[in-house]
Amino acid sequence: xxxxxxxxxxRALVTGITGQDGSYLAELLLDKGYQVFGLVRRLxxxxxxxISHLAxxxxxxxxxxxxxxxxxxxxxxxxxxxxYNLAAQSHVKVSFxxxxxxxxxxxxxVLRLLEAIREVNPKIRFYQASSxxxxxxxxxxxxxxxxxxxxRSPYAVSKVFGHYLTVNYRESYGLxxxxxxxxxxxxxRRGLDFVTRKITxxxxxxxxxxxxxxxxGNLDARRDWGYAGDYVRAxxxxxxxxxxxxxxxxxxxxxxxxxxxxxxxxxxxxxxWTKHVVVDPxxxxxxxxxxxxxxxxxxxxxxxxxxxxxxxxxxxxxxxxDIERVExxxxxxxxxxxxxxxxxxxxxxxxxxxx
Ligand code: NAP
Ligand code: GDD
Numbered sequence: 338x339x340x341x342x343x344x345x346x347x348r349a350l351v352t353g354i355t356g357q358d359g360s361y362l363a364e365l366l367l368d369k370g371y372q373v374f375g376l377v378r379r380l381x382x383x384x385x386x387x388i389s390h391l392a393x394x395x396x397x398x399x400x401x402x403x404x405x406x407x408x409x410x411x412x413x414x415x416x417x418x419x420x421y422n423l424a425a426q427s428h429v430k431v432s433f434x435x436x437x438x439x440x441x442x443x444x445x446x447v448l449r450l451l452e453a454i455r456e457v458n459p460k461i462r463f464y465q466a467s468s469x470x471x472x473x474x475x476x477x478x479x480x481x482x483x484x485x486x487x488x489r490s491p492y493a494v495s496k497v498f499g500h501y502l503t504v505n506y507r508e509s510y511g512l513x514x515x516x517x518x519x520x521x522x523x524x525x526r527r528g529l530d531f532v533t534r535k536i537t538x539x540x541x542x543x544x545x546x547x548x549x550x551x552x553x554g555n556l557d558a559r560r561d562w563g564y565a566g567d568y569v570r571a572x573x574x575x576x577x578x579x580x581x582x583x584x585x586x587x588x589x590x591x592x593x594x595x596x597x598x599x600x601x602x603x604x605x606x607x608x609x610w611t612k613h614v615v616v617d618p619x620x621x622x623x624x625x626x627x628x629x630x631x632x633x634x635x636x637x638x639x640x641x642x643x644x645x646x647x648x649x650x651x652x653x654x655x656x657x658x659d660i661e662r663v664e665x666x667x668x669x670x671x672x673x674x675x676x677x678x679x680x681x682x683x684x685x686x687x688x689x690x691x692x
Contacts, residue, residue: 350415352376352402352450353423354395357526358466360387362421362569367394369573374415376400376408376424387526402446408453412461419576421464422450425496428530429470432492433623444495451506451514462513462576465503468496469520469561469587469629479632482518482583489624500583507581515575517568520587520631523651524565525658532594533562533655536601541659543613544605545667550613554620556594559628563588564646564654574640587631588644600652605660 349366353359354375366373375388378401388395398414400407402424412420425443426432432439447465454461472480473489488494500516507514527534532553539551563586571586602610636642646654 346370346372347419348372348374348415348417349419349421350374350376350398350411350417351421351423352400353425353466354397355385355387356423356427357387357524357528357565358522358569358572359421359423360391360526361524361566362423362572363388363391363395365569365573367391372396374398374411374417376411402442402449405449405453408450409456412453412457416458417461419462419464420450420454421466421572421576422447422499423466425466426492428528429490429492429626430620430622432490432495436491439491440495440498442495443492444498447499448502451502451512454512455506455510459510459512462581463503463506463515464572464576465499465514465516466572467500467503467516467518467583468493469518469585469631470626471497471500471518472629473624473626475626475628478628479587479589479630480585481632482585482635489626490622493626504583513576513581515578515581516583517572517575518583518585518631519568519571520561520563520585520629522563522565522568523655525655525662526565527655532558533597533652534659536594536597537652537655537659538663539613540601540605540656541663543607544660545663547663547667550615552615552617552620553594554617554622555625556598556614556616557627558625559591559593559630561587561589561591561629561631562597562648562651563644564651567644567646571636571640571642574636574642578639582639584636584640585631585633586636586642587633588648589631589633590648591628591630592648597652600649601656604653604656 349371373395375395375397377397398411400411426439470493471486474487476485488497503514503516506512523533542548598610
């Protein structure tokens with residue numbers, strides 16, 4: 338969209354742009370004509386795989402949710418109309434091993450960013466990535482915006498803190514601050530240590546004869562799994578409303594890890610996956626969230642949001658993408674070996690030996 342006086346180009350700052358959701362949201366915002374800024378933390382060896390295809394279209398700004406000064410600088414530099422806070426230590430099991438760090442990133446990080454916005458420009462619209470994990474030990478089925486929270490991990494407790502701060506800054510300072518209570522959403526860009534991607538990656542490797550088994554934890558856990566590409570649309574819609582609010586975003590269907598295994602192994606024609614799956618207590622959690630099912634009626638009614646990808650379509654999409662990726666990795670590895678052999682043949686010693 339060209340910048341004109343009547344329709345100035347909108348600007349958005351996305352924290353967590355290198356993650357699954359950040360990459361899909363950046364694509365959506367670029368498609369809508371936004372100028373997109375992404376907050377990235379400096380790592381000695383950066384991993385920007387999810388956004389490498391957007392490298393020349395987004396502006397990356399250094400910053401860390403642990404460091405309020407860097408957040409203020411990023412908000413000043415980006416001059417955003419909208420800030421999407423997707424950055425977090427997002428792994429539930431890891432949060433039991435690193436509870437304090439998780440509370441710093443996932444809980445206090447929200448407060449630092451809200452403070453940065455209040456200080457630089459309170460007119461900026463704010464999206465907080467709240468989570469269905471907040472429902473934890475669920476108090477009713479399905480869960481709505483009004484269902485009582487019962488968090489079951491340091492991650493979930495930190496998300497509840499961030500959620501209520503978002504509500505509090507809306508009520509106290511009049512910020513246009515919205516929270517999306519998103520249920521699990523997946524894609525080929527999902528981190529490899531979340532259960533869906535761990536399974537689809539293993540299925541792809543088993544299909545290519547590269548591994549034989551996968552070790553998993555609780556196969557009876559049930560989740561409301563949707564497609565990440567659909568869910569970032571809901572985030573954007575929330576910030577386009579006149580009034581800020583909280584919205585559950587979910588498919589309304591729940592499936593067990595076992596059902597995910599059925600569907601994923603089904604894609605490669607394996608009906609009995611039990612010989613490939615080992616249940617390993619190392620992947621159990623000190624407290625488990627057994628079942629989640631969301632009721633997204635409010636998002637459907639007020640935002641006009643609908644999911645477009647069904648559970649079987651999602652599983653197929655992920656397995657097929659992993660099969661293709663593993664195949665490419667193998668080809669690259671083979672080409673690498675061939676290239677190494679060619680280089681060795683070209684070396685002066687080899688040339689001399691060949692005469
Ligand atoms: P993700 O793939 O794990 O991405 C997390 C992002 O946060 C990464 O870009 C990571 O950067 C960044 N980050 C972590 N710590 C940071 C710090 N201290 N400062 C700056 N950036 C930091 O997560 P996701 O699946 O896209 O989820 C996005 C958000 O939605 C998260 O807040 C998650 O908790 C929440 N959520 C996710 C789901 C879901 O099912 N996916 C459901 C509900 C809520 P690096 O690349 O440097 O690690
Ligand atoms: N990660 C993982 N690894 N989970 C396993 C495994 C395994 O080997 N085996 C069984 N599970 C079970 C977990 O115990 C859990 O009940 C379920 O599979 C889903 O686990 P994850 O994929 O790690 O997701 P999550 O539900 O704990 O958390 C995700 O969704 C939340 C929204 O409800 C994350 O994306 C969170 O950031 C997000 O807030």
